[in-house]
Amino acid sequence: MANTTHPPRDRDISAALGERVRKADAEGTPLRIVGGDTKAFYGRQVQGRPGEVEALSTRDHRGITGYDPVELIVSVRAGTPLADLEAALAEHGQMLPFEPPHFGGAATVGGMVAAGLSGPRRPWAGAVRDFVLGARVITHTGDEQRFGGEVMKNVAGYDLSRLMVGAQGSLGLLTEVTLKVLPRPSASHGLRLEMPLEQARQRLADWGRQPLPLTAAAWQDGALHLRLEGGPGSVAATRERLGGEDLEADFWESLREQRLAFFSGEDGRPLWRLSLPQRARLEAEGLDEHAMLHDWAGAQRWLRSDLPAETLREACASAGGHASCLTPGAAEPFTPLAPVMAKYHRRLKAELDPRGIFNPGRLYAEL
Numbered sequence: 001m002a003n004t005t006h007p008p009r010d011r012d013i014s015a016a017l018g019e020r021v022r023k024a025d026a027e028g029t030p031l032r033i034v035g036g037d038t039k040a041f042y043g044r045q046v047q048g049r050p051g052e053v054e055a056l057s058t059r060d061h062r063g064i065t066g067y068d069p070v071e072l073i074v075s076v077r078a079g080t081p082l083a084d085l086e087a088a089l090a091e092h093g094q095m096l097p098f099e100p101p102h103f104g105g106a107a108t109v110g111g112m113v114a115a116g117l118s119g120p121r122r123p124w125a126g127a128v129r130d131f132v133l134g135a136r137v138i139t140h141t142g143d144e145q146r147f148g149g150e151v152m153k154n155v156a157g158y159d160l161s162r163l164m165v166g167a168q169g170s171l172g173l174l175t176e177v178t179l180k181v182l183p184r185p186s187a188s189h190g191l192r193l194e195m196p197l198e199q200a201r202q203r204l205a206d207w208g209r210q211p212l213p214l215t216a217a218a219w220q221d222g223a224l225h226l227r228l229e230g231g232p233g234s235v236a237a238t239r240e241r242l243g244g245e246d247l248e249a250d251f252w253e254s255l256r257e258q259r260l261a262f263f264s265g266e267d268g269r270p271l272w273r274l275s276l277p278q279r280a281r282l283e284a285e286g287l288d289e290h291a292m293l294h295d296w297a298g299a300q301r302w303l304r305s306d307l308p309a310e311t312l313r314e315a316c317a318s319a320g321g322h323a324s325c326l327t328p329g330a331a332e333p334f335t336p337l338a339p340v341m342a343k344y345h346r347r348l349k350a351e352l353d354p355r356g357i358f359n360p361g362r363l364y365a366e367l
Contacts, residue, residue, distance in 0.1 A: 009084070010063030012077070014136075014144050014175050020056055021173055022142025024357045031056045031357050033169040035079060036106030039115045041328040043168050047361030058110050061175060064088055073133065075178040078110030085109055089181055097125035097182045101256045110174050116166025119256040120216035120227070123297050125182070128165050135161035136176035140353050144175060163348075169359040170367055171352045185215070185229035189239055190247030193224045197290055200224040201279055204297050212238055216252055219294040220262065227252055255295065262293050267304065270330065272312060274301040276321035284315035334363065342366065 024031050030048035034057045046053050058079040066075040069092040076085055082102055089095055099119025100112045113135075118127045134148030137160070148161035164174050195203070200219045207214060213230035225247055228235045254260050265271065276282070278298045282289055286307055293302040305312065309325065313335055316323045322335040337345060342364075349356070349367050361367065 011060055012063070013061045014138070017056070017058070017061060017173060017175065018138050018142040018144055021138050021140065024054065025140045025142065025355050028355050029054055029357060030360050033058065033173060033359055035059065035108030035111035036081070036104060038102060038104035038107045039111055042115055042326060043333055043362050044365070045361070046359050047365070056173070058108065065176060069094060072181050073178065074181055075176060076109050077176050078108060078174045080109045082107040082109055082112055090184070093184050094181045095184045096131070096179065098122060098128050098131060099256060100128065101258070103257060109177060113165055113174055113177055114167065114169045120218065120252050120295060123299065124215045129162050131180045132162050132165055132177060133180055134178040135164055135174060137164065138173040138175055140172070140355065140357060148178065168362040170349065170362055172358060187232040187235040188227065188229045189235050190249070190251055191226045191228065191239065191242060191244040192247045193226070193242065193244035194222060195224055196222065197294070201298060205279070217297040218255060219298070225251060262302065269304040269306045270325055270327040272303040272305060273324045273326055274303060274316055274321060275299065276301060276316060276319050280319040280321060282315050282319055284311055287315060337364065
């Protein structure tokens with residue numbers, strides 16, 4: 001008997017999705033594109049009059065359409081569970097190098113691309129966008145078009161497939177993505193070294209100029225946490241050289257998935273992600289860098305604070321960065337765009353989505 005509870009592992013519904021988009025464009029109906037909905041907290045609510053916004057699910061559009069372990073390339077439909085893709089890669093000793101967070105078992109590949117979030121390995125391996133080779137996208141006319149290809153450099157001009165990364169579904173309906181993958185490291189070990197923040201910053205700067213097998217670094221509560229990955233000999237030698245205590249095996253997954261106690265939110269204060277130059281200093285009254293969780297070797301900092309958004313963003317801008325609020329319901333989760341940048345974003349949105357049907361307002365109210 002067929003299992004009617006869950007969609008099949010491999011299914012192409014691009015034609016049906018295209019028809020839904022074509023109809024929505026003709027009627028001017030806003031679409032809220034939904035995959036696993038595990039990252040619904042990340043961004044604004046889709047805008048539209050009450051009862052007007054329609055949910056468009058990609059969950060039934062799933063399956064790996066091509067995988068060449070030798071060439072390290074995989075093509076996969078947007079509704080495919082992220083866990084399924086990672087399991088298929090693991091069977092061949094491979095992985096998604098950017099270590100994307102799931103935030104729940106229902107996470108999909110399309111949501112991974114739309115959110116554009118990466119894990120602790122990002123400074124050493126790269127971000128989601130760096131590994132997108134190509135994509136299939138349903139445009140506002142309901143037609144599915146292919147962008148990019150299966151090599152790292154394959155287009156003259158702007159690559160729209162990478163433009164979809166982090167766009168929160170606001171430029172079109174992603175149906176398939178082609179990704180570069182990498183081999184999994186043969187050995188991995190975590191360390192915890194007691195040291196103050198300033199010393200940790202200096203150590204990371206020094207180690208960054210040396211051929212050490214570092215693939216993650218975070219500082220919190222007076223301790224620097226490190227992950228060593230690579231060949232067994234290299235990992236063992238570096239572990240002996242750096243010393244410190246062994247780190248619990250699930251620390252990096254817990255950090256990536258925001259399951260550490262720091263993220264619990266029990267005090268009710270909003271959660272902020274600050275993206276800054278590695279050694280930047282923040283100057284704002286009531287802002288204590290030692291109370292933050294410093295991730296990505298310090299370039300990404302997590303903060304629980306009820307300081308006004310304007311105060312935090314001004315401090316980050318002065319330090320050469322920006323701030324995003326990841327607490328659901330934030331009026332403006334992302335730093336407002338500069339006027340010139342906003343103009344180009346509006347032009348791009350108008351060109352690719354002239355009737356504003358794809359996740360309107362998800363990134364910014366004017367988009």
